Amino acid sequence: MSPNSPASPVSPKAKPQQAPDLLYSEAEEDLRSALRSLLTDRCDPASVIAATESTTPHDAELWKALATDMGLAGLLVPEDLGGQGATHREAAVVVEELGRAVAPVPYLTSAVVATDVLLGCDTTNAQVAELIGALASGRTIGVLALPLSTAPGASYDGIRADGDTVSGRITAVADAAVADVLLVVADGRLHAVDTAQDGVTVTPQSALDLTRPLATVTLAAAHARVLADSADAPVRRGLLSGAALLAAEQLGVADWCLTETVRYVRDRKQFNRPVGSFQALKHRLAELWLEVVNARAAARNAADALATANPEAPLAAALAQAYCAPMAVHAAEEALQLHAGIGMTWEHPVHLYLKRAKADSIALGTAGRHRDAVAELVDLRAP
Structure with a gap:
């Protein structure tokens, strides 16, 4: 079974899955x-x-x-x-x-x-x-020509195919500005569209996260090569992989925020003592450390599930996104606040992490959408 197959109920005779190895080799x-x-x-x-x-x-x-x-x-x-x-x-x-x-x-x-x-x-x-x-x-460089917010299993449409050409418009495509090839879903089939041709226009869009630019892709009878007669399974696989590994990116953002904030409050002094010695800040950082530890477990579990072709990979990815997305935002907000005035300056990089965390929180599905997916996969839907 592929890592993108939906999780199925485990029968009494089913072989139990091996416990995931969450440690780094x-x-x-x-x-x-x-x-x-x-x-x-x-x-x-x-x-x-x-x-x-x-x-x-x-x-x-x-x-x-x-x-x-x-x-x-x-x-x-x-x-x-x-x-x-x-x-x-x-x-x-x-x-x-x-x-x-x-x-x-x-x-x-x-x-x-x-x-x-x-x-x-x-x-x-x-x-x-x-x-x-x-x-x-x-x-x-290849880019899947769908909005960055597209979640695994989401519906998508709008591009038309006519013979060996495709036409239509897609907004909020991440990294389209540097793509050499666009993977375009048109009339249910997957196409490859070279960007260096007439009929392909990539227009930059305003984006919160300037380190991952967005663009609008306009296709006007652009030549396309058919790669698959049905795009559903390949696109679902790519979006699932992206959502699972996006949790690792969110973990990296949060880990930097925690590490740099701890370093800062150790060095920054107020009333002739490090601000990190104040009990209120200790508690906030301790709680943030626990959140990062939990996020690491969720992100590693999602990556391991894909690596081992675990049939519960969709559940692991949804769990990881449901937890890591808001956690990364919280970590970045705490870093910004605990850096005080210097954290509000353009020269300090903490704003890059807050913007990346906020942008990631809606990328490949929001946390709420992934919580709905978890409920669906474990058959615990809301009444």
Whole structure:
């Protein structure tokens, strides 16, 4: 059974699932160490803030270092298709670290969502296999042309197919500005649309999170290649993977907020003593630490469920999003408040984390929508 199959009731004779391993393996810790070192050198807060003030918020050089030099764009792709043959556990470590740095790169949209959509297609199809290899190399960026708010299992429509062309308009598509290929759902089929052609217009939109820009995609009889006759299963797979690993990004955002706030209140003095010594602040930070620990368990469980093809992966992903989305927002709000006046300045990076957390809270489905999904999956619907 694929990790995107809906959870089914467990019969008395069903073999029980093995308890998930939520600890990071040695290989995952090595990956984290190498990635954090790279991000420390090339994605410092000042550089990210400067990028958001420019007309090109995406960091092309950082993307090349991550995707091509380190080979991280192909983590989820099997080796025989040109990838690294890793799992969602390793990809989640990458997403977590990118979240800690609010890195302005299209990893979640291209290396996770778009890649998993393609892996859900017939990979013996030459066009599909070629596109998977291109995304795995990092030299091509692919984006699923749906609004960022689209949740797993949500309905979507609006694009028309006419022969080998597609037409229509999609708003709030994340990272569309740097995409080389758009994966477009038209008349129930999945198409690949190259952005460097007449008939494709990508118009930037105002977005709260400037490190993950949004755009409106307008297609006017744009040439398209059919990748799958039915887009439902591939798109559901990609959105599920994205929602599960988005929890890892939210974990990374919250972990940075907690770590930096603890460091700040240790150093900041008031009345000739560290402000972190005041009992009220200790309690707030202790509660936040517990929330981050719980979020790590939820995010790791979701990634492990996908990696092991657990039939309860949809439930694990929904649980992770229902908890991690509001938790990341709370962590960022606490960081902003406990940094006091300096936290309100543009020069301090905490506003980047608050904006990312708020934007992530509605990405790939709101927490409320995921709570509804949990209730549906465990058959505990509201009366």
